[in-house]
Amino acid sequence: MRSRFGHRLRWARTGSGAVGLGLVVVIVLLVLIGPLFAPHNPADTVGLTGASPDAAFPLGTDRLGRDVLSRLLWGGRSVIGLALAATLACYAVGLLVGVTAGYSRRLEGLLMRSTDVVRAFPPLLFFLIIVTGLGTSIWVLILGVTVVQAPGIARLSHTATKEVSFRAYVEAAVARGERSLTVIRREILPNILSPLIADAGLRFTFSVLLVASVNFLGLGLQPPRSDWGLMVSENRDVLTLNPWAVFAPAAFIALLTIGVNLVGDSVTRSLGRSQ
Amino acid sequence: MSFAGEATTGPDEIQITTVHRRRAPLTRFFLRRLATGALTLIVASMLIFAATDLLPGSPASNALGKFATPEETHALNEKLGFNHPLPVRYWNWLEGAARGDLGASAVGTANSGVAAPIWPLIHDRLLNTLTLALTTAVLLVPLALLFGTIAALRAGKLADHTISTALLATISLPEFVAGTLLVLLFFSLLGWLPPNSFIPPGSPAIDHPKLLVLPVLTLLAASVAWSARLVRAGMLETLASEYVQAARLHGLPETRIVRRYAMRNALAPSVQVFAVSIQALFGGVIVTEVLFSYPGLGAELVNGVQAHDTTLVQGIALVIATFYILVNVIADVVVVALVPRLRTEL
Numbered sequence: 001m002r003s004r005f006g007h008r009l010r011w012a013r014t015g016s017g018a019v020g021l022g023l024v025v026v027i028v029l030l031v032l033i034g035p036l037f038a039p040h041n042p043a044d045t046v047g048l049t050g051a052s053p054d055a056a057f058p059l060g061t062d063r064l065g066r067d068v069l070s071r072l073l074w075g076g077r078s079v080i081g082l083a084l085a086a087t088l089a090c091y092a093v094g095l096l097v098g099v100t101a102g103y104s105r106r107l108e109g110l111l112m113r114s115t116d117v118v119r120a121f122p123p124l125l126f127f128l129i130i131v132t133g134l135g136t137s138i139w140v141l142i143l144g145v146t147v148v149q150a151p152g153i154a155r156l157s158h159t160a161t162k163e164v165s166f167r168a169y170v171e172a173a174v175a176r177g178e179r180s181l182t183v184i185r186r187e188i189l190p191n192i193l194s195p196l197i198a199d200a201g202l203r204f205t206f207s208v209l210l211v212a213s214v215n216f217l218g219l220g221l222q223p224p225r226s227d228w229g230l231m232v233s234e235n236r237d238v239l240t241l242n243p244w245a246v247f248a249p250a251a252f253i254a255l256l257t258i259g260v261n262l263v264g265d266s267v268t269r270s271l272g273r274s275q
Numbered sequence: 276m277s278f279a280g281e282a283t284t285g286p287d288e289i290q291i292t293t294v295h296r297r298r299a300p301l302t303r304f305f306l307r308r309l310a311t312g313a314l315t316l317i318v319a320s321m322l323i324f325a326a327t328d329l330l331p332g333s334p335a336s337n338a339l340g341k342f343a344t345p346e347e348t349h350a351l352n353e354k355l356g357f358n359h360p361l362p363v364r365y366w367n368w369l370e371g372a373a374r375g376d377l378g379a380s381a382v383g384t385a386n387s388g389v390a391a392p393i394w395p396l397i398h399d400r401l402l403n404t405l406t407l408a409l410t411t412a413v414l415l416v417p418l419a420l421l422f423g424t425i426a427a428l429r430a431g432k433l434a435d436h437t438i439s440t441a442l443l444a445t446i447s448l449p450e451f452v453a454g455t456l457l458v459l460l461f462f463s464l465l466g467w468l469p470p471n472s473f474i475p476p477g478s479p480a481i482d483h484p485k486l487l488v489l490p491v492l493t494l495l496a497a498s499v500a501w502s503a504r505l506v507r508a509g510m511l512e513t514l515a516s517e518y519v520q521a522a523r524l525h526g527l528p529e530t531r532i533v534r535r536y537a538m539r540n541a542l543a544p545s546v547q548v549f550a551v552s553i554q555a556l557f558g559g560v561i562v563t564e565v566l567f568s569y570p571g572l573g574a575e576l577v578n579g580v581q582a583h584d585t586t587l588v589q590g591i592a593l594v595i596a597t598f599y600i601l602v603n604v605i606a607d608v609v610v611v612a613l614v615p616r617l618r619t620e621l
Contacts, residue, residue, distance in 0.1 A: 123558055124561050128561070132583075212449050216449075217562065
């Protein structure tokens with residue numbers, strides 16, 4: 001049992017896998033327990049506008065005189081939380097659409113054509129169109145990421161379902177008279193999930209990218225929220241006064257996405273070698 | 276597959292063109308592809324119109340804000356031609372767009388009192404955006420081929436590991452983060468380049484090369500990295516193929532093998548890769564323009580979304596979608612023209 005588990009985690013022993021895992025663990029820990037150590041309330045004006053780092057404010061202050069370090073420690077929750085929620089929603093919707101399309105001949109055309117339509121747009125443009133129609137809110141953020149990302153998952157699971165549904169074990173289950181839902185849950189899903197889950201890292205990074213970019217554009221979370229994407233955009237006013245107010249949140253987003261991508265890449269590679 | 280043959284939008288998926296088995300000249304494929312492109316565009320336009328119209332408020336009430344009286348709203352809607360049922364509005368809009376008239380900006384009209392046509396408003400910005408995107412695209416191809424080929428030729432060695440890891444790290448960065456890091460380096464630390472790219476109105480962006488450097492570098496970061504990785508993968512596959520083995524066994528020098536045989540065959544699938552990269556630029560351009568206050572279509576789109584200018588957003592979205600689908604069509608045709616194998620299947 002143990003060796004099998006170790007085999008599953010063999011990607012973590014590669015150089016890039018270890019570095020990526022380290023980065024992700026550090027950032028996630030910081031985001032989870034960092035707020036406990038925040039020296040100030042992230043929403044309070046505690047100093048001058050755009051002050052340089054000193055003993056009281058290790059990363060200086062932002063454009064409204066708020067403590068950059070405290071906002072940095074609080075500002076990762078929305079990035080990781082929203083991206084995580086959005087990625088889960090993408091998988092739920094994508095799998096639902098893809099498996100239904102792969103299993104039901106009647107709905108296949110309609111469902112797959114709708115995914116084609118979404119894919120005819122640049123993802124961010126589609127996101128902005130949704131925001132224009134529905135306004136800005138957390139739910140619109142999650143909906144936007146889902147609409148943009150779910151078609152990719154739907155396509156993959158559609159193909160995989162079609163492949164699997166001709167296998168003998170599925171035909172046997174159908175012949176036994178199992179209900180479609182049971183067949184999907186017990187025969188199809190377990191056999192199509194692993195290639196889809198192997199991509200989870202990349203899809204999570206893409207969710208972070210989208211959520212952070214929309215927040216940066218001012219069309220997602222609204223001030224005075226502490227959010228890394230928002231911090232980068234609002235503190236560009238004080239770029240010359242206190243570059244740290246811009247650099248710190250940008251660097252944290254970078255470390256998070258690089259870490260997740262390194263992990264995702266080494267997982268994909270380790271799977272590729274075993275097959 | 277009725278919409279078949281389009282390069283896909285996701286950065287991690289490439290769909291190879293599927294063409295029907297029938298003998299026909301390349302022009303016929305081009306025309307057919309153009310027709311499906313037009314069909315996609317019409318469906319896209321419906322979606323743009325429907326999605327931006329989802330809100331209970333009309334474009335006029337969105338533009339005027341919540342303190343507008345019903346009479347004011349009605350008057351502005353009248354001016355914009357929005358007091359009709361949805362299908363009629365959509366038809367008028369589409370028919371106007373086909374004639375090059377994208378209607379009037381709701382906010383602009385509300386502010387000035389007279390109809391503010393959208394097309395003159397975005398004409399210069401479209402040119403600025405095209406300058407930015409084309410400059411990036413022209414630099415993207417040789418850079419990606421260079422990095423991808425070097426990494427493939429040195430596969431498993433230090434140069435490959437360095438390039439591959441650097442590429443993966445660069446892909447991971449959102450445009451606004453990559454751009455911000457570039458600003459911090461070239462403006463805050465070195466003081467070489469300006470952090471904002473205010474192109475003066477009425478003067479072409481290409482006349483201000485210094486203002487183009489950082490936006491172009493920002494766009495190049497992710498697109499070069501992504502394409503180079505796929506070029507590397509394609510090149511590795513080619514280098515492992517039987518005809519390359521045969522050429523090696525013949526004793527041909529490695530440089531000749533790479534340049535004459537491997538490179539050519541690795542190029543064809545790369546066209547599809549570049550098409551997808553260039554399409555991905557359409558999204559990147561929006562963020563990059565906002566980041567550098569570059570007066571382009573993307574920045575204006577974001578302004579429109581922020582100002583609840585429904586008609587402006589519809590117009591710009593339609594223009595962007597048109598170019599996006601066009602790139603798709605052109606890429607498919609170029610691939611088929613370049614790869615004889617696909618041509619025999621036409």
